[in-house]
Amino acid sequence: MKGVILDIVPEARLIDISHEVPPHNVRQAAYLLYSTYRYFPPGTVHLVVVDPGVGGRRRPMAVRAPSGYFVGPDNGTFSYVMACQSVEEVVELCNPRYRLPHVSHTFHGRDVFAPAAAYLAAGVPVAAMGAPMPDPVTLPQPRLELAEDGIVGEVMHVDRFGNVTTTIGQLEWSGDELLLEPVAWAVRPDRRQAGEHHRDGAPRPPGPFKAAEAAVLAGGHQIVGLRRTYADVRAGEVLVLVGSIGHLEIAVREGSAGQRLGLRLGDPVQVRL
Amino acid sequence: MKGVILDIVPEARLIDISHEVPPHNVRQAAYLLYSTYRYFPPGTVHLVVVDPGVGGRRRPMAVRAPSGYFVGPDNGTFSYVMACQSVEEVVELCNPRYRLPHVSHTFHGRDVFAPAAAYLAAGVPVAAMGAPMPDPVTLPQPRLELAEDGIVGEVMHVDRFGNVTTTIGQLEWSGDELLLEPVAWAVRPDRRQAGEHHRDGAPRPPGPFKAAEAAVLAGGHQIVGLRRTYADVRAGEVLVLVGSIGHLEIAVREGSAGQRLGLRLGDPVQVRL
Amino acid sequence: MKGVILDIVPEARLIDISHEVPPHNVRQAAYLLYSTYRYFPPGTVHLVVVDPGVGGRRRPMAVRAPSGYFVGPDNGTFSYVMACQSVEEVVELCNPRYRLPHVSHTFHGRDVFAPAAAYLAAGVPVAAMGAPMPDPVTLPQPRLELAEDGIVGEVMHVDRFGNVTTTIGQLEWSGDELLLEPVAWAVRPDRRQAGEHHRDGAPRPPGPFKAAEAAVLAGGHQIVGLRRTYADVRAGEVLVLVGSIGHLEIAVREGSAGQRLGLRLGDPVQVRL
Numbered sequence: 001m002k003g004v005i006l007d008i009v010p011e012a013r014l015i016d017i018s019h020e021v022p023p024h025n026v027r028q029a030a031y032l033l034y035s036t037y038r039y040f041p042p043g044t045v046h047l048v049v050v051d052p053g054v055g056g057r058r059r060p061m062a063v064r065a066p067s068g069y070f071v072g073p074d075n076g077t078f079s080y081v082m083a084c085q086s087v088e089e090v091v092e093l094c095n096p097r098y099r100l101p102h103v104s105h106t107f108h109g110r111d112v113f114a115p116a117a118a119y120l121a122a123g124v125p126v127a128a129m130g131a132p133m134p135d136p137v138t139l140p141q142p143r144l145e146l147a148e149d150g151i152v153g154e155v156m157h158v159d160r161f162g163n164v165t166t167t168i169g170q171l172e173w174s175g176d177e178l179l180l181e182p183v184a185w186a187v188r189p190d191r192r193q194a195g196e197h198h199r200d201g202a203p204r205p206p207g208p209f210k211a212a213e214a215a216v217l218a219g220g221h222q223i224v225g226l227r228r229t230y231a232d233v234r235a236g237e238v239l240v241l242v243g244s245i246g247h248l249e250i251a252v253r254e255g256s257a258g259q260r261l262g263l264r265l266g267d268p269v270q271v272r273l
Numbered sequence: 274m275k276g277v278i279l280d281i282v283p284e285a286r287l288i289d290i291s292h293e294v295p296p297h298n299v300r301q302a303a304y305l306l307y308s309t310y311r312y313f314p315p316g317t318v319h320l321v322v323v324d325p326g327v328g329g330r331r332r333p334m335a336v337r338a339p340s341g342y343f344v345g346p347d348n349g350t351f352s353y354v355m356a357c358q359s360v361e362e363v364v365e366l367c368n369p370r371y372r373l374p375h376v377s378h379t380f381h382g383r384d385v386f387a388p389a390a391a392y393l394a395a396g397v398p399v400a401a402m403g404a405p406m407p408d409p410v411t412l413p414q415p416r417l418e419l420a421e422d423g424i425v426g427e428v429m430h431v432d433r434f435g436n437v438t439t440t441i442g443q444l445e446w447s448g449d450e451l452l453l454e455p456v457a458w459a460v461r462p463d464r465r466q467a468g469e470h471h472r473d474g475a476p477r478p479p480g481p482f483k484a485a486e487a488a489v490l491a492g493g494h495q496i497v498g499l500r501r502t503y504a505d506v507r508a509g510e511v512l513v514l515v516g517s518i519g520h521l522e523i524a525v526r527e528g529s530a531g532q533r534l535g536l537r538l539g540d541p542v543q544v545r546l
Numbered sequence: 547m548k549g550v551i552l553d554i555v556p557e558a559r560l561i562d563i564s565h566e567v568p569p570h571n572v573r574q575a576a577y578l579l580y581s582t583y584r585y586f587p588p589g590t591v592h593l594v595v596v597d598p599g600v601g602g603r604r605r606p607m608a609v610r611a612p613s614g615y616f617v618g619p620d621n622g623t624f625s626y627v628m629a630c631q632s633v634e635e636v637v638e639l640c641n642p643r644y645r646l647p648h649v650s651h652t653f654h655g656r657d658v659f660a661p662a663a664a665y666l667a668a669g670v671p672v673a674a675m676g677a678p679m680p681d682p683v684t685l686p687q688p689r690l691e692l693a694e695d696g697i698v699g700e701v702m703h704v705d706r707f708g709n710v711t712t713t714i715g716q717l718e719w720s721g722d723e724l725l726l727e728p729v730a731w732a733v734r735p736d737r738r739q740a741g742e743h744h745r746d747g748a749p750r751p752p753g754p755f756k757a758a759e760a761a762v763l764a765g766g767h768q769i770v771g772l773r774r775t776y777a778d779v780r781a782g783e784v785l786v787l788v789g790s791i792g793h794l795e796i797a798v799r800e801g802s803a804g805q806r807l808g809l810r811l812g813d814p815v816q817v818r819l
Contacts, residue, residue: 002288003313010314014288015548015560023434024527039656040549041556052527055502105502107517110312161569229601229651244653254570254598275561276586283587287561296707297800325800328775378775380790383585 001047001114004100008118015040020160024052026076027265030139031157034080035165035245037067044068047117048077049109060093060112061133064126071117073108076139083141083184091130098129141185142167143268146205151180151271155218155263156247162256164218166269169247176212178226178242180205209273216240217270218250219261230254274320274387277373281391288313293433297325299348300538303412304430307353308438308518310340317341320390321350322382333366333385334406337399344390346381349412356414356457364403371402414458415440416541419478424453424544428491428536429520435529437491439542442520449485451499451515453478482546489513490543491523492534503527547593547660550646554664561586566706570598572622573811576685577703580626581711581791583613590614593663594623595655606639606658607679610672617663619654622685629687629730637676644675687731688713689814692751697726697817701764701809702793708802710764712815715793722758724772724788726751755819762786763816764796765807776800 005012017036021029029050037046044067051058051073063070063078065087070078074092093099093112098119103111116129143154144167153167170181182205211226223240226248233239235254238261243249248271250257257263278285290309294302302323310319317340324331324346336343336351338360343351347365366372366385371392376384389402416427417440426440443454455478484499496513499521506512508527511534516522521544523530530536551558563582567575575596583592590613597604597619609616609624611633616624620638639645639658644665649657662675689700690713699713716727728751757772772794773785781800784807789795794817796803803809 001312003309003317006286006288007312007314010286013552013556015552036549039547039553041553044549053504056504104515104517104519106514106522110517231599231602241652242650244650244656246650249652276582276590279559279561280585280587283559326777329777377788377790377792379787379795383790 001049001110004110004114005118005121008115009122012118012121017046021050024050026050026052027139028157029077030080031165033070033077034084035157037081040068042066042068045117045120046070046081047113048072049113050077051075051108054108055105058137059133060108060116061136062091062093062116062120062126062129063087063136064089069117069120069126071113071120073113074133074137076137078136079139080142080184082136082138089126090133090136091126092133094130095128098124141187144168144182144186146180146182146186146188148206150273151206153248153269153271155265155267155269158258158263158265162252162258162260163243164250164257164261164263165243165245166218166248166250168269168271169245171242171246171248173211173228173242174208176210177208178211178214179208183247206273213273214240215272216248216250217272219263219267221261223250274322274383277383277387278391278394281388282395285391285394290319294323297323299323299325299350300412301430302350303353304438306343306350307357308430310354313341315339315341318390318393319343319354320386321345322386323350324348324381327381328378331410332406333381333389334409335364335366335389335393335399335402336360336409337362342390342393342399344386344393346386347406347410349410351409352412353415353457355409355411362399363406363409364399365406367403368401371397414460417441417455417459419453419455419459419461421479423546424479426521426542426544428538428540428542431531431536431538435525435531435533436516437523437530437534437536438516438518439491439521439523441542441544442518444515444519444521446484446501446515447481449483450481451484451487452481456520479546486546487513488545489521489523490545492536492540494534496523547595547656550656550660551664551667554661555668558664558667563592567596570596572596572598573685574703575623576626577711579616579623580630581703583627586614588612588614591663591666592616592627593659594618595659596623597621597654600654601651604683605679606654606662607682608637608639608662608666608672608675609633609682610635615663615666615672617659617666619659620679620683622683624682625685626688626730628682628684635672636679636682637672638679640676641674644670687733690714690728690732692726692728692732692734694752696819697752699794699815699817701811701813701815704804704809704811708798708804708806709789710796710803710807710809711789711791712764712794712796714815714817715791717788717792717794719757719774719788720754722756723754724757724760725754729793752819759819760786761818762794762796763818765809765813767807769796 018032029048049072059074061074065085093116098116100111145152151168156167157165169183172179216223227239227241230253233253238252240250252260275287291305302321322345332347334347338358366389371389373384418425424441429440430438442456445452489496500512500514503526506526511525513523525533564578575594595618605620607620611631639662644662646657691698702713703711715729718725762769769786773787776799779785779799784798786796798806
């Protein structure tokens, strides 16, 4: 894929975000992209190929958004980054001019997506690459229900250190209190059945709360109080903090919270205020 | 190695193809290079150091070929890419001017090969770097025997997903039929003992055959019919297809064919037409 | 981190030395940096973030030295490279102008160290980034005691092949003899209690010695004679040689000396002359 890109646009700067997404794990790819894309220069082309449906009917797609471009299979990989900004264009990559001359049935990363990403980096407009695609596949909304007296979310990612990131964000410190500015997928439970959460934007979150008084329930454990950093507890102790992407995170200092609390992707996490 | 290269040619573009070749596995390095080199820009310098014989009598070498340059130990790593094209020059890297001032006995990647690759990228002619080397080490030819009624090959690679690539290629779809344009190491069994296969080039392959009627035998299993892509079968099902480098490949959709069929490097694979 | 760097200095060349330092293993990070830094172009900015104390009281630091710059947490990571050269400036990175606008409590690699490294690469003087820091944290000196009749060191690193690098260096071949030019942390045992080894520089080493007559004791084994390279013994045999950074190394040809001799970081290694 990199050879193909450099053959088209020799001055491209190539950065690997991750090669460690487990095979076919679209949801983890979506999370990794969500947690990193905003730190790249404006106009960056993000190429993500986790592609269990390669060669089948899933469509190849490209997205133009305020933060830059996204290129890959239409399987939900871009759900989270698209929910966070006003997408400008979505196209199905069907123009053969922006593919390799011979397209295999099993490696579209090399034959379809790498050339598309390279031509975007070289300045070809996304509209030239295919037809508008109004209905991209989206992953289920990550669970995040807000109410006056608490928050219910779920495990969104467990990293290689065993730190557990939840859907509960964006949290910001303000003195000893925490403010919650909910991310795109936040839902108020009383509006859930009415399905209103897509129509009127993210719901109002609970007001600021005392970090020391919040109780977090996860994996059968209750942890009282949010800390600022790992160094606030002793080695081996469980803590809850605001992680590096502004989400509530459960960790064990110099240990693995994933193992200690038995937490896995999708497990519920609750905050009682 | 990368520090050494950038010190000599700061504008070099460095791409890692793989750091996951098992120690001393020259044959796997040769396969990875064969499966990727043609996708890089013309003139690319390929630097490959799988080097069990470092410090011994194995020679350091550089190759100039139509696709670009190859630099590394003379242990067969370049056998497959050299078999596929008309090599223009092969030299033993013996000119001390294109090495680091102090050459260790254990890390020629850094002290000999990285400087040579950098100077080639900087435009130094390969002939300036050493003496012609007429007799590079070559790996055994991968097995591929062609006849009117069938093909016998072997497992050439098992990737991290468990997909099994065979020596049987190049296969190309033409409607419902497959054409076989044999790769450099194809042999006709009736010419095998006469040793003619080196002299008169690749033998004539069998004619086009119906993909649906071909039977593939591997690891004690028989699979009838070649598919176009993973999505043609259900998750967990074994299939045979034309892989991303045009070779016959055995796979399990969202699973590991290597494990399911117990296939390893060198195991025989047969196609009955 | 790479996105942050390229956003500040788009023309930066980014090289990964390693992503395989075990979590929190500052000593291994210090070793890897020590074994590689001198091969990078002068002025290179080395960014190393092994950071068990992130968010706590450990300080963020930058170093200017003849070989280039070092940026990371003040936890000893730079001990070995600082011991090998005359450091010119050490500052605590406290100027908010050279950080991201929002600094998390858990990922200073992205929010503090990547911006600092980028601004250094862009030409901002190190003195502009913070206040002088006279007392950086240092790791314990690696053990290396020199005497007329022998040398006592310890295991400094075990690589992924199982090759065991010791603190005993710099060794250089001179015909059949070896010269020892001791590294920065060498100590003469008779001066040990007087604590003189910091004041008068590295002590005089023993004179040149016959490689064939030296006896190396490690992990309950005795190996007589130093070899030049792996190829001097048969596959599976234990050998002692001068490794790629000029230190005494214990290896098994096409095998793992770490496993065979049960050697781990800090285990003693003795040379009897």
